[in-house]
Amino acid sequence: MSDRRSGRPYMDPYLAGVGIGCVLLAAFVVMGHGLGASGAFSSVVASGVALADSARAASNDAYAGYLPGGPASVFRDWFVLEVAGVFLGGMASALLAGRFRRAVDRGPRISSRARLVYAFGGGAVMGLGAKLARGCTSGLALTGGAVFSVGSWIFIAGAFGAGYLFAPLFRRQWL
Amino acid sequence: MIGPFVETGLLSPAAGLVMAILIGFAFGWFLEQGGLGNARKLAGQFYLTDLTVFKVMFSAIVTAALGLFWFGRLGVIDPALLYVPVTYVLPQLAGGVVFGLGFVMGGLCPGTSCVAASTGRIDGLALMAGMLFGVLGFNELYPVIASFYSSTPMGAATVPDLLGIPTGNALFLLTVIAIAAFVVGHRIERRLRGLTSKRG
Numbered sequence: 356m357s358d359r360r361s362g363r364p365y366m367d368p369y370l371a372g373v374g375i376g377c378v379l380l381a382a383f384v385v386m387g388h389g390l391g392a393s394g395a396f397s398s399v400v401a402s403g404v405a406l407a408d409s410a411r412a413a414s415n416d417a418y419a420g421y422l423p424g425g426p427a428s429v430f431r432d433w434f435v436l437e438v439a440g441v442f443l444g445g446m447a448s449a450l451l452a453g454r455f456r457r458a459v460d461r462g463p464r465i466s467s468r469a470r471l472v473y474a475f476g477g478g479a480v481m482g483l484g485a486k487l488a489r490g491c492t493s494g495l496a497l498t499g500g501a502v503f504s505v506g507s508w509i510f511i512a513g514a515f516g517a518g519y520l521f522a523p524l525f526r527r528q529w530l
Numbered sequence: 531m532i533g534p535f536v537e538t539g540l541l542s543p544a545a546g547l548v549m550a551i552l553i554g555f556a557f558g559w560f561l562e563q564g565g566l567g568n569a570r571k572l573a574g575q576f577y578l579t580d581l582t583v584f585k586v587m588f589s590a591i592v593t594a595a596l597g598l599f600w601f602g603r604l605g606v607i608d609p610a611l612l613y614v615p616v617t618y619v620l621p622q623l624a625g626g627v628v629f630g631l632g633f634v635m636g637g638l639c640p641g642t643s644c645v646a647a648s649t650g651r652i653d654g655l656a657l658m659a660g661m662l663f664g665v666l667g668f669n670e671l672y673p674v675i676a677s678f679y680s681s682t683p684m685g686a687a688t689v690p691d692l693l694g695i696p697t698g699n700a701l702f703l704l705t706v707i708a709i710a711a712f713v714v715g716h717r718i719e720r721r722l723r724g725l726t727s728k729r730g
Contacts, residue, residue: 371564376593387534392641440554445645477636482664488625499615501594506617513626
C-alpha cells in the first residue's frame, strides 16, 4: 500500500470522515439539502438526450424532471456544479499531496484493459441501481443517513449486503 | 432561526449555485485526503482488507447528524426545512442490491469515481462513462418500471418516527452503535494484520 511513488500518506480515515460530515452539515445549513453525485449524472444525461431528441426527453418523466429550463438546465443544476467542485477539490488535494498519477488502480492479477471493462460495467450497473433507489452513496446513504431517512438506511443495508454477497465473484480483480 | 440560508431567503438561489462549487470542492478534498479516490482501497472494504470506507462514512454520518441535531436545538437552523430523502421500501432495497453489485464490480461509487478521474485514474473515467450509460438505460426503461419505481411509498419517513422515539434518542443509539462498530472494526483489522504477518 505505501509505495514510494504514491505520494504522502492519506489522512486518518476518522478525521476525513469528520471533515466530510462538516461539509455535509454545511450543505444542509446553507441549502437545506445534502450532498449528491448520481443526480449530476442524471442531469447530464437528460440535457444530452434533450439536445439530441427534444420530443423523446419531453415525453419521458425520467428526463423531464431534470429539464426545468430545457437542455441548458445542466448548467444551473446545483448537483452538477457541486460535482464540478468535487473534481477540482479532489485534484487540488492529490496534486498538493503528490498523489496525482495517470494510472489504472487494480489488483495484481488483472490487466488494465480488463479492469477498465469491469469499471465501465460496474458503473452501468450502479447507474441502474442508483436511479431505481433515487440516489447513491452520497445523496442517499450519507445525506439521508444523517437525517435518519428510512429509505436511506434500507439502501445502505441493501448495497453493503450485496457488496459482501457478490465480492467472491470479483476477488480476482482486487486481491 | 437563520438557516437553511437559501430556504429562509438569507441567500439567493444564484449564490447557492456558487456555494455548490465551494461545498463540492471541500467534499472532493476530504474524499481524496481519506484515500477514497483509490478503487483498490474502496474494494478492500468488501474483503475486509481495508475498512476505510466504513470508517469515513460512519464518522461522517454521525458528525453531520450530531451537528444537525444541535444546530436545530440552538435555533441555528429550522429542522422542518431540511430535506429528508423520501422512502420507497422495495425500489430502494432492490436499487441498493443492484448498486452494491456494481460497487464491488467497479470499485468506486459515483462520487468517488469523479475523485479518481480528477486525480488521473483512468478507471475512474471508465466508471463515470458506465454510470452515464446505466442512467440512460434506466431512463429508457423507465416507462416499463415506473409502477415498481413508485411502489411501497412511505414519504419522508424517519427511523425515530418508525420506532416511536425522539430524534435525540435515535442519535444517541446511532453514536453508541458507531463507537461499538469502530471497536469491532479495529479487532478485525488487528486479527487480519496478525494473519498476514504470520504468513509473510
